[in-house]
Amino acid sequence: MYQYVAKRVLLVIPTLIGAAALVFILMRLIPGDICVVRLGSGGGSFDPRAVTQCHQDLGLDRPLIVQFLDFLWGIFTFNYGISMWSGKPVSMEILTRLPISLEIALLATAIAILIAVPLGTISALKQNTWLDVVVRTLAIGGIATPSFWLGIISILFVLDLTNAITGTPWMPPIDYVPIWQDPIRNLSMAFLPAITVGYRYAAVSMRMTRSAMLEVLREDYIRTARAKGLIEKLVINRHALKNALLPVVTVIGIEFAFLIGGLVVTEQVFNLNGIGRLFVQAVQNQDYTLTQALVMLTVVIFVFSNLIVHLCYAWLDPRIRFA
Amino acid sequence: MRSVLFAAWLGAVMVAGQATAANTGEATPQRGGTLTYMIPADAPPSLDLHREATFALVHAIAPFYSVLMRVDPENPSDTTQFVCDLCTLIPKPTDDGKTYTFKIRTDVKFHDGSSLTAADVAASWHEIIFPRQGVLSARANWYSVVDSVDAPDATTVVFKLKFATTSFLPSLADPYATIYPKAILDKDPHWFEQHVMGSGPFKFVAYDIGQDIKGERNPDYYHKGKPYLDGFVGIFAAKQVVRVEAIHSGRAAMEFRGLPPSAINDLKRELGDKVKVQTSDWNCGSLITPNERRKPFDDVRVRKALLLAVDQWNGAPALSKIANIHTVGGIVFPGSPLAATKEELQKMAGFWPDIERSRAEARRLLKEAGQENLHLELLNRNVDQPYKYVGTWMVDQWSKIGVTATQKVEPTGPWFQSMRSGDFDVVVEANCNSVVNPVLDTQKYLPHDVFVENYGGYSDPEEVDIYNKMLRETDFAKQRALMRQYETRIIDIEAREFPMIWWYRQIPERSYVHGWKIGPSHYINQDLSNIWLDQSPNG
Numbered sequence: 001m002y003q004y005v006a007k008r009v010l011l012v013i014p015t016l017i018g019a020a021a022l023v024f025i026l027m028r029l030i031p032g033d034i035c036v037v038r039l040g041s042g043g044g045s046f047d048p049r050a051v052t053q054c055h056q057d058l059g060l061d062r063p064l065i066v067q068f069l070d071f072l073w074g075i076f077t078f079n080y081g082i083s084m085w086s087g088k089p090v091s092m093e094i095l096t097r098l099p100i101s102l103e104i105a106l107l108a109t110a111i112a113i114l115i116a117v118p119l120g121t122i123s124a125l126k127q128n129t130w131l132d133v134v135v136r137t138l139a140i141g142g143i144a145t146p147s148f149w150l151g152i153i154s155i156l157f158v159l160d161l162t163n164a165i166t167g168t169p170w171m172p173p174i175d176y177v178p179i180w181q182d183p184i185r186n187l188s189m190a191f192l193p194a195i196t197v198g199y200r201y202a203a204v205s206m207r208m209t210r211s212a213m214l215e216v217l218r219e220d221y222i223r224t225a226r227a228k229g230l231i232e233k234l235v236i237n238r239h240a241l242k243n244a245l246l247p248v249v250t251v252i253g254i255e256f257a258f259l260i261g262g263l264v265v266t267e268q269v270f271n272l273n274g275i276g277r278l279f280v281q282a283v284q285n286q287d288y289t290l291t292q293a294l295v296m297l298t299v300v301i302f303v304f305s306n307l308i309v310h311l312c313y314a315w316l317d318p319r320i321r322f323a
Numbered sequence: 324m325r326s327v328l329f330a331a332w333l334g335a336v337m338v339a340g341q342a343t344a345a346n347t348g349e350a351t352p353q354r355g356g357t358l359t360y361m362i363p364a365d366a367p368p369s370l371d372l373h374r375e376a377t378f379a380l381v382h383a384i385a386p387f388y389s390v391l392m393r394v395d396p397e398n399p400s401d402t403t404q405f406v407c408d409l410c411t412l413i414p415k416p417t418d419d420g421k422t423y424t425f426k427i428r429t430d431v432k433f434h435d436g437s438s439l440t441a442a443d444v445a446a447s448w449h450e451i452i453f454p455r456q457g458v459l460s461a462r463a464n465w466y467s468v469v470d471s472v473d474a475p476d477a478t479t480v481v482f483k484l485k486f487a488t489t490s491f492l493p494s495l496a497d498p499y500a501t502i503y504p505k506a507i508l509d510k511d512p513h514w515f516e517q518h519v520m521g522s523g524p525f526k527f528v529a530y531d532i533g534q535d536i537k538g539e540r541n542p543d544y545y546h547k548g549k550p551y552l553d554g555f556v557g558i559f560a561a562k563q564v565v566r567v568e569a570i571h572s573g574r575a576a577m578e579f580r581g582l583p584p585s586a587i588n589d590l591k592r593e594l595g596d597k598v599k600v601q602t603s604d605w606n607c608g609s610l611i612t613p614n615e616r617r618k619p620f621d622d623v624r625v626r627k628a629l630l631l632a633v634d635q636w637n638g639a640p641a642l643s644k645i646a647n648i649h650t651v652g653g654i655v656f657p658g659s660p661l662a663a664t665k666e667e668l669q670k671m672a673g674f675w676p677d678i679e680r681s682r683a684e685a686r687r688l689l690k691e692a693g694q695e696n697l698h699l700e701l702l703n704r705n706v707d708q709p710y711k712y713v714g715t716w717m718v719d720q721w722s723k724i725g726v727t728a729t730q731k732v733e734p735t736g737p738w739f740q741s742m743r744s745g746d747f748d749v750v751v752e753a754n755c756n757s758v759v760n761p762v763l764d765t766q767k768y769l770p771h772d773v774f775v776e777n778y779g780g781y782s783d784p785e786e787v788d789i790y791n792k793m794l795r796e797t798d799f800a801k802q803r804a805l806m807r808q809y810e811t812r813i814i815d816i817e818a819r820e821f822p823m824i825w826w827y828r829q830i831p832e833r834s835y836v837h838g839w840k841i842g843p844s845h846y847i848n849q850d851l852s853n854i855w856l857d858q859s860p861n862g
Binding site: 030031032033034036037038039040041046047048049050053054056057085086087088092093096097152155156159168169170171173174175176268269270271273277278281284285286 | 365366368369374375376377454457458459460461462463464465516517531532533534535556558559560561562564565568569571572573574575593734735736737738739740741743775776
């Protein structure tokens, strides 16, 4: 077990170097110049000497190989440098945004699990009944609905609803307050985006739960359990659901990792100052150092999510052993 | 004689500038309250106004700073009216218009309690105009006319120019030209990139990167009685729907850049008399630039045909219903005395009142140039308002003379790169400026070898010659005549650039907000010192 974990952690190193090289090259293939974007995006005129000075300030006048080695050295010394856009340490830029993204991701995951597992199971158990049709319709709706649309509609819905009830439209707060400072304000800001994201997330997991359950319910050991007179509740909970959860856990793990940096649209729509929005800004502004660090962060999150998912397999299915 | 006329004209401008604002019909200002407003952008780069160029930074930190002089906050729409902020009187130039001596107020303190003197003003301007090695100043080239800036004593700042020009005084009202403490500048000119230390109406409280910025009232502000607000919160939100719904729900009171007509109409419909809208022509003009390094755009007949195809007079009222554009104009902001009148405009290609005649001439020119079936690619910026609206309209207008245009939309970075590398046929761009200063604002039309942010790929010594004469001309009538000559050469004779319909600002504010006056630029009048909130139950 420990050997397995150590091996997986060591595998992170070549993965990181590969990702680093890829993002370094790709960022520089995008046409444009951060200094020109910074000085000229307002449409006004600017001093051309300022562009040259800006290149010097940001170290963009150095040879590419020097910039790459500098970047690699930064990864292994946990020094991700300074954001080319804001001039603030990249770690500070990320840590400022991480709590809100993490909070939404955790809330959305909790919502998704609470919806997906029971409904997916019921849907499988009541296959081809009206209940199954309703659950499947809900799931397809969740997958087919774009997040940006759902986000905007949910804001408008809340505005109209509160206006109709109280006579004053209400929308969630648009500035973040940590949960330990003001839990009510924090949660009233987070609940709508969490539901919006959680619904789509639940839809994917629900379908996975249903299909996995249907497959497991046809297994010989389920028939055996029923044949030896085990009560249906135990058959479902102990034998069927636990085994059916393997692919569901995989989906939940990958989706969670995706949510940390992937709430791009939701964060824009709800004005959440999170990692996804930062990602978009970094790419738009051609902020190489910040984009590179964010990609690295995403790679690390994915690698460790996968690791946790694999470790969960052993707990869910005792037949799985890590050599 | 010339200098006498110049002094007389300038004197008239300054008298107007010092005059008390007209009665606006507003109630007596009330003290107190916190203004929450939306900043329609993501986080600005650094916090140093001298080095940055985004309006987002002005909207966020202008309230913390003072400037030497500014557009009159009580009447920002007047393009010739300037008032003092730190100075005591806008001076008349001496030395044949080449020396400006400002007296500085003696009652100004920075937020750390230290006194602001002429040395701070001179040091800040020195850093803007003559940045030392390793310091970035975004607009140093605006002040290439300045020979020196000095503070001979604690209350005097002297600007000496290389030659007299009317463009100098308005350029001093630049909202980015904030005054920093000399002591900090001397120690570390990069300090202001991450910190705030000004003498403006509000003191810095907090900045959550990318989220919001907060300020509190400066009780020692030198314009006595101001500011009226206890504080402010500026929330960054690039997404329009968030800003509109924030104003709708009361989470924010206003934004200062400008919303498109559809959003304004939504707010009016939803809020009724709980929202007011101020409107103004905007010192931002849409601009179509053909690339003369590419054939057939090196042929003036082709360029002129493209210009003649566009029906601006009928396009403007139609497009103003869906896009933030409104007024037909030439290269000068339509509200300026230096702008062309309608009669003058209608004499130039692209502005003829008879569009059928104009398009017939366009077809004739294309035929003559052997380009009857011209295909072109129109490069555009991936920004809705108004770039994509203007681009789509251009494609339609050109189709009326048989030209097939396809629109290629690129994000800001690649769009700039394509323009700078000359990788385009025709491009939609904009000429967007802060204080209306036509002589400087129209530098954009100078060839690339003189003004590097011109992407037309042409060289025109005659045009440069006219511009240089205009820059040095201090007699208003003669300068205006030169401006017409310059404009006619750019548009009517050479068709090098096609100024299209000028942008239009529409600012929504909740009805309890008072005191702020709209101006022709989203960069100006942003220190919030005039704003007050009606806190009565019906406010």
